[in-house]
Amino acid sequence: MPDLRFDPIRREWVAYATERNDRTFLPTDFCPLCPSGAGGASEVQLDTFEVVVFENRFPAFGPDRNSGRVVRPPSTGCEVVVYTPEHTMTLAQLPVDRVRLLIDVWADRYQELGARADVAYVYIFENKGEEIGVTLHHPHGQIYAMPFVPPFAAAELQAARDHRKSTGRCLHCDELSSELDGPRLLFADDSMAAFVPNAARWPYEVHVYPRRHVGSIGDLDAAERADLASALLRVAGTYDKHFGFSTPYVMAMHQAPTDGQTWPEAHLHVEFYPPHRRADRLKHLAGVELGAGTFVNDTKPEDTAAQLRRAARKRPETTPARTTGAAKTLN
Amino acid sequence: MPDLRFDPIRREWVAYATERNDRTFLPTDFCPLCPSGAGGASEVQLDTFEVVVFENRFPAFGPDRNSGRVVRPPSTGCEVVVYTPEHTMTLAQLPVDRVRLLIDVWADRYQELGARADVAYVYIFENKGEEIGVTLHHPHGQIYAMPFVPPFAAAELQAARDHRKSTGRCLHCDELSSELDGPRLLFADDSMAAFVPNAARWPYEVHVYPRRHVGSIGDLDAAERADLASALLRVAGTYDKHFGFSTPYVMAMHQAPTDGQTWPEAHLHVEFYPPHRRADRLKHLAGVELGAGTFVNDTKPEDTAAQLRRAARKRPETTPARTTGAAKTLN
Numbered sequence: 088m089p090d091l092r093f094d095p096i097r098r099e100w101v102a103y104a105t106e107r108n109d110r111t112f113l114p115t116d117f118c119p120l121c122p123s124g125a126g127g128a129s130e131v132q133l134d135t136f137e138v139v140v141f142e143n144r145f146p147a148f149g150p151d152r153n154s155g156r157v158v159r160p161p162s163t164g165c166e167v168v169v170y171t172p173e174h175t176m177t178l179a180q181l182p183v184d185r186v187r188l189l190i191d192v193w194a195d196r197y198q199e200l201g202a203r204a205d206v207a208y209v210y211i212f213e214n215k216g217e218e219i220g221v222t223l224h225h226p227h228g229q230i231y232a233m234p235f236v237p238p239f240a241a242a243e244l245q246a247a248r249d250h251r252k253s254t255g256r257c258l259h260c261d262e263l264s265s266e267l268d269g270p271r272l273l274f275a276d277d278s279m280a281a282f283v284p285n286a287a288r289w290p291y292e293v294h295v296y297p298r299r300h301v302g303s304i305g306d307l308d309a310a311e312r313a314d315l316a317s318a319l320l321r322v323a324g325t326y327d328k329h330f331g332f333s334t335p336y337v338m339a340m341h342q343a344p345t346d347g348q349t350w351p352e353a354h355l356h357v358e359f360y361p362p363h364r365r366a367d368r369l370k371h372l373a374g375v376e377l378g379a380g381t382f383v384n385d386t387k388p389e390d391t392a393a394q395l396r397r398a399a400r401k402r403p404e405t406t407p408a409r410t411t412g413a414a415k416t417l418n
Numbered sequence: 419m420p421d422l423r424f425d426p427i428r429r430e431w432v433a434y435a436t437e438r439n440d441r442t443f444l445p446t447d448f449c450p451l452c453p454s455g456a457g458g459a460s461e462v463q464l465d466t467f468e469v470v471v472f473e474n475r476f477p478a479f480g481p482d483r484n485s486g487r488v489v490r491p492p493s494t495g496c497e498v499v500v501y502t503p504e505h506t507m508t509l510a511q512l513p514v515d516r517v518r519l520l521i522d523v524w525a526d527r528y529q530e531l532g533a534r535a536d537v538a539y540v541y542i543f544e545n546k547g548e549e550i551g552v553t554l555h556h557p558h559g560q561i562y563a564m565p566f567v568p569p570f571a572a573a574e575l576q577a578a579r580d581h582r583k584s585t586g587r588c589l590h591c592d593e594l595s596s597e598l599d600g601p602r603l604l605f606a607d608d609s610m611a612a613f614v615p616n617a618a619r620w621p622y623e624v625h626v627y628p629r630r631h632v633g634s635i636g637d638l639d640a641a642e643r644a645d646l647a648s649a650l651l652r653v654a655g656t657y658d659k660h661f662g663f664s665t666p667y668v669m670a671m672h673q674a675p676t677d678g679q680t681w682p683e684a685h686l687h688v689e690f691y692p693p694h695r696r697a698d699r700l701k702h703l704a705g706v707e708l709g710a711g712t713f714v715n716d717t718k719p720e721d722t723a724a725q726l727r728r729a730a731r732k733r734p735e736t737t738p739a740r741t742t743g744a745a746k747t748l749n
Contacts, residue, residue: 094617095581096589097573101617102706102714105721147706147714212705220702231706238711242428250426258427286425286432339709360708371551372703374543375433375478375562377691378670380569383433383478390436 089149089163091234099238104147120225122172131169137185138192139169140230148231164200164232168192174225177333178213179323181226186316193230193340194305194312200232201305201345208233208240208344211304216335218362218369228338236344243341247352259354263296271392273325273399278311279318283392288382289360290370291329291391293322302343302353315357321399322359329398336361420480420494422565430569435478451556453503462500468516469523470500471561479562495531495563499523505556508664509544510654512557517647524561524671525636525643531563532636532676539564539571539675542635547666549693549700559669567675574672578683590685594627602723604656604730609642610649614723619713620691621701622660622722624653633674633684646688652730653690660729667692 089104122136123129131139146165170189171181178186197209213228214221236244250258266272266282273281273293281295295318297311307315319338326334337360343353364370364385376382420435453467454460462470477496501520502512509517528540544559545552567575581589597603597613604612604624612626626649628642638646650669657665668691674684695701695716706712 092617094615094619096577096593096615097570098577099617100712101619102712103718104714104716105718210706210710212709214704219704220700221704229705231710233710233712237706239428240710242711246427246429262427284425286423286430288425288432337705337708339705341709358709369551373545373550373552374560374668374670375541375568377668378543378672378689379541379562379564379571380573381431381433381564383435385435387434387436 089146091148100235102147104145106145118174118223118225120167120169120223120227121174130167131172135172136169138171138189140166140192140196141169143167143229148233164203164206164230166196166200166230166232168196168228168230170226170228176226177215177323177327178226178338179320179327179333181320183313183316183320186320187313190304190307190312190315194303194307196230197303197342197345198305200230203232205234206232207346208236209342210237210240211340213336213338215338216333216362218335219337221335236346240341240344244344244350244353247354251352257300257352257354259296259356260300263298270389273392273395274318274321276314276317278314281318281322283388283395285388287388287391288384289362290364290384290386291326291359291361291395292388293359293395295319295322295357295359297355301355302350303355304340304342306355319357325395325399326359326361328401329395330361330363330366332366334361334363420477422479431566433478435476449505449554449556451498451500451554451558452505461498462503466503467500469502469520471497471523471527472500474498474560479564495534495537495561497527497531497561497563499527499559499561501557501559507557508546508654508658509557509669510651510658510664512651514644514647514651517651518644520559521635521638521643521646525634525638527561528634528673528676529636531561534563536565537563538677539567540673541568541571542671544667544669546669547664547693549666550668552666567677571672571675575675575681575683578685582683588631588683588685590627590687591631594629601720604723604726605649605652607645607648609645612649612653614719614726616719618719618722619715620693621695621715621717622657622690622692622726623719624690624726626650626653626688626690628686632686633681634686635671635673637686650688656726656730657690657692659732660726661692661694661697663697665692665694 089102091100091102093100119130121129122131122133124134125132130141143165146163148165149163170178171185193211200206201209210231210233247258263280267275267280271283271285278298279295280298281293283292284294297307301307326336339358342355343350362369420433422431422433424431450461452460453462453464455465456463461472474496477494479496480494501509502516524542531537532540541562541564578589594611598606598611602614602616609629610626611629612624614623615625628638632638657667670689672689673686674681693700706714
């Protein structure tokens with residue numbers, strides 16, 4: 088069972104999950120996320136599925152056992168979301184209606200997990216690629232139902248709250264509006280926009296925003312969900328076209344906490360951080376990022392945005408398939 | 419020339435240094451940090467030296483050009499500190515008097531750089547090992563003279579300030595005192611103590627503290643400097659003995675800002691973060707750390723402290739030499 092400790096010096100929670108240190112690591116002969124049929128050996132004992140969600144066997148988070156409250160919910164709230172039964176696919180290669188379904192699944196999990204009294208934040212994310220430390224290649228994302236609002240979300244919400252107090256406006260809406268005609272915009276359609284942020288930490292960081300002021304994935308209407316599906320596909324596909332290989336990334340969703348307070352300042356967005364600073368070089372986090380908390384970015388956001396816009400115009404059939412790791416030996 | 423941008427959503431500065439993207443990367447036939455004699459090709463045109471400091475040719479930080487002040491100091495304040503002329507050494511293998519000298523050099527640079535009007539924080543650190551993204555193996559550290567107090571230092575100082583206001587005591591002194599007889603202590607001598615913190619983010623994270631309430635490296639007296647030299651050697655050497663190889667790490671020094679304010683709540687300390695969670699596995703930062711700011715640690719601080727205490731008792735001659743990268747082909 089995972090444990091939490093509070094660091095009084097940085098004033099942050101740290102999660103301990105010691106049984107994870109021996110967790111499944113890039114198995115080469117067996118995929119626990121492939122459908123294995125009734126009575127099968129994988130986590131998904133189905134013949135097939137569209138999108139499937141199950142409890143993570145190696146949860147990083149559980150209920151807060153340090154608060155003194157006796158909370159024993161029926162699950163830890165750490166879930167795995169498998170995007171497709173097809174082992175060698177990636178998010179970028181999924182049909183748009185599958186991604187549209189995935190968004191409904193996220194919205195459902197946000198609402199169901201968020202309704203639990205012990206869940207303050209539903210953190211939806213994807214780790215893709217061995218460079219990110221991914222232990223299973225089958226296309227999947229994760230959901231952590233966290234008993235606190237995590238530091239980056241808390242910092243954003245505090246800044247947005249202060250901005251709202253002093254201007255009456257949404258900080259994210261203001262940022263978005265300044266990006267819409269600017270040199271860092273990748274694309275904007277009726278309801279979504281994607282751009283490299285002005286102060287990007289990662290060389291090819293991209294943020295996807297609903298243009299309407301929407302607090303959470305659950306608040307998106309049907310048209311917005313369809314546009315978000317297209318937008319996520321476009322961003323992930325553009326990376327693949329730009330780098331010429333199936334690009335690893337972290338995809339992180341920031342939205343309104345579910346701690347019972349109201350969060351009118353929250354504005355849903357999805358952030359992508361690929362670890363590459365060039366096709367042949369990774370951005371390593373080192374002393375300045377890890378010990379001081381300040382990012383040094385070796386690229387200029389206007390330049391990477393221009394590169395990604397160029398890549399997006401390439402013919403779609405140039406999108407590379409995933410070629411790393413266990414992909415070749417399975418399915 | 420590096421540039422800074424302010425992220426209004428996280429309220430942090432991000433540094434841009436685009437010329438760094440093509441910087442020297444693990445040269446295999448030439449070391450720019452080895453002494454090359456008068457007129458030589460390296461950065462150090464000396465026949466030999468003990469510790470040498472020079473300006474980084476690929477600075478990550480410069481003066482704050484976004485503040486509106488016209489500041490053109492004679493240097494960027496990004497310095498490289500070469501620990502020894504011997505290319506294949508590591509900090510852990512240096513004689514104690516060399517590390518003692520290094521501490522005097524750090525104190526000198528803290529005071530000289532900190533005295534500049536444009537320098538708010540002198541950040542002293544070392545990146546060691548290819549796993550950390552190190553581009554030059556010759557033993558060296560770095561100093562960034564930063565025009566702002568970086569986020570992690572700012573968070574610590576704010577917590578210490580609040581604690582001081584509410585209790586009259588130093589937060590770090592309180593933490594230290596609770597570690598001195600505890601299960602996470604590695605060692606304590608007259609003036610220094612080293613421990614795995616209660617809420618360690620990294621599996622083998624170790625903090626080294628002066629036991630006296632001292633704000634900066636410049637405030638240490640002669641006996642404390644000698645003890646700090648021994649303490650740093652003990653920690654770095656213990657990692658090598660524990661893992662059985664020359665262990666990569668980030669070493670980060672946190673101390674009082676130099677922004678002209680007084681910082682009675684600051685308490686100097688040095689933090690080590692090795693990237694290994696086991697001898698054969700790295701801790702990768704992924705979605706939860708990079709997108710939420712929350713660390714998930716797969717080890718228990720009491721366990722790693724016990725492992726490191728056991729390793730420290732091994733015979734010193736078992737300390738492994740550095741065996742990776744360019745080390746074998748040079749010098």
